[in-house]
Amino acid sequence: MSIPRALTIAGSDSGGGAGIQADLKTFQELDVFGMSAITAITVQNTLGVEKVYPLPPEASAEQIRAVGSDIGVDALKTGMLFNAEIIELVARQIASFGWRNVVVDPVMIAKGGASLLLTEAIQAMKEHLLPLALIVTPNIPEAEVLSGIQIRTMEDRREAAKRIAEHGARTVVIKGGHDQGDRVIDLLYDGSAFTGLAGRRIETKHTHGTGCTFSAAIAAGLAKGLTVERAVEEARAFIQAAIEDTLELGRGHGPTNHWAYCRRRVQV
Ligand SMILES: Nc1ncnc2c1ncn2[C@@H]1O[C@H](COP(=O)(O)OP(=O)(O)O)[C@@H](O)[C@H]1O
Ligand SMILES: Cc1ncc(COP(=O)(O)OP(=O)(O)O)c(N)n1
Numbered sequence: 188m189s190i191p192r193a194l195t196i197a198g199s200d201s202g203g204g205a206g207i208q209a210d211l212k213t214f215q216e217l218d219v220f221g222m223s224a225i226t227a228i229t230v231q232n233t234l235g236v237e238k239v240y241p242l243p244p245e246a247s248a249e250q251i252r253a254v255g256s257d258i259g260v261d262a263l264k265t266g267m268l269f270n271a272e273i274i275e276l277v278a279r280q281i282a283s284f285g286w287r288n289v290v291v292d293p294v295m296i297a298k299g300g301a302s303l304l305l306t307e308a309i310q311a312m313k314e315h316l317l318p319l320a321l322i323v324t325p326n327i328p329e330a331e332v333l334s335g336i337q338i339r340t341m342e343d344r345r346e347a348a349k350r351i352a353e354h355g356a357r358t359v360v361i362k363g364g365h366d367q368g369d370r371v372i373d374l375l376y377d378g379s380a381f382t383g384l385a386g387r388r389i390e391t392k393h394t395h396g397t398g399c400t401f402s403a404a405i406a407a408g409l410a411k412g413l414t415v416e417r418a419v420e421e422a423r424a425f426i427q428a429a430i431e432d433t434l435e436l437g438r439g440h441g442p443t444n445h446w447a448y449c450r451r452r453v454q455v
Contacts, residue, residue, distance in 0.1 A: 194221075195264050205399045234299070235299030278316050296328065320355070331347065333351045341374075360375050370387065432450075
């Protein structure tokens with residue numbers, strides 16, 4: 188039996204709730220062998236990001252080459268990439284391996300307001316990374332930046348998804364974690380049709396790393412051979428359980444519970 192293998196190309200979160208740490212926990216919980224290429228080290232806890240130390244761009248590229256040429260990659264996700272040089276080298280590696288199951292989480296700003304992507308790197312993301320994406324998963328502010336339009340209504344959200352798809356991403360999922368009201372709606376656009384995936388908004392401040400965890404769960408599903416739609420569905424179930432069964436860690440925005448989804452499955 189072959190073991191599904193997934194790679195995360197992202198930043199390290201010392202607090203363990205987001206970034207590489209969240210991704211590897213998610214891969215492990217979803218029965219996928221996880222590997223990492225670290226792009227930056229953040230000094231971070233539930234109170235916010237204190238400092239960012241980007242690694243030399245070649246360090247990211249070499250980690251990708253090392254695991255790709257030896258262990259192999261069934262699916263990958265990108266997270267915090269920080270600058271244009273890292274984006275360009277990462278995109279070059281992905282293209283040279285010909286990997287197709289690519290999930291791009293266009294991480295820009297942490298919930299506490301720290302910048303995780305330099306403004307001048309946005310163009311590089313559009314130009315070099317989005318054309319390689321099977322799925323791109325912006326939250327609402329990221330979708331505004333990538334599409335160049337303000338999102339107020341569902342119609343705006345659909346228009347933004349279309350514009351983001353024009354950069355070459357095959358599927359766009361605009362996440363609804365920033366929605367107001369009692370529902371969150373993730374909007375999926377596959378280049379021709381829209382699907383609104385609605386769920387109950389869970390009232391909690393402990394949502395640190397939701398976007399990282401969601402995109403990692405999608406990558407895990409793709410690594411296991413799920414379709415895009417099924418991988419997104421399972422990722423939604425995974426993150427909802429992780430938000431609901433809160434861990435109450437730290438004094439700020441705490442991490443989600445990466446054990447919750449599988450523990451619930453064992454109980455039923
Ligand atoms: N309070 C919440 N209740 C239910 N689902 C949520 C909540 N916050 C985020 N989500 C879900 O978590 C996933 C990540 O979304 P989001 O928080 O918008 O990403 P990001 O961390 O990039 O801002 C989406 O599937 C979204 O619907
Ligand atoms: C190292 C690192 N990568 C990404 C993020 C942002 O994660 P996200 O899932 O968008 O969650 P919040 O920061 O919005 O809570 C991060 N903080 N650190």
